Amino acid sequence: MFLHDDMSAGPIHDTASRARLQRQRLVERAVPLERGRYVAEWQRLRDENAELRVMTEAGLVSATAEHFDPLIAGCITNRWHRCMASSDSPST
Numbered sequence: 001m002f003l004h005d006d007m008s009a010g011p012i013h014d015t016a017s018r019a020r021l022q023r024q025r026l027v028e029r030a031v032p033l034e035r036g037r038y039v040a041e042w043q044r045l046r047d048e049n050a051e052l053r054v055m056t057e058a059g060l061v062s063a064t065a066e067h068f069d070p071l072i073a074g075c076i077t078n079r080w081h082r083c084m085a086s087s088d089s090p091s092t
Helices: 015-048 069-073
Strands: 052-056 059-063
Touching: 015 059
Parallel strands: none
Antiparallel strands: 052 059
């Protein structure tokens, strides 16, 4: 006997319901393992107490507030740029 989507008991005859049940069983087995891994990772990040978290190829890592400074500084030029077109300026 198996539970159907409507929680009634009985044999499952259709393929879609059988596939859903198999997926659900896989998820139920995998979730505790995944949850433990994520809890440990989050605890590590909290213990590191960094200002930022950054996604890298290695996963989520802690970073200082200055992490992006080189990227931002690389975009700075000595040339002035107009921020607002003259037609967008407020009328007086």
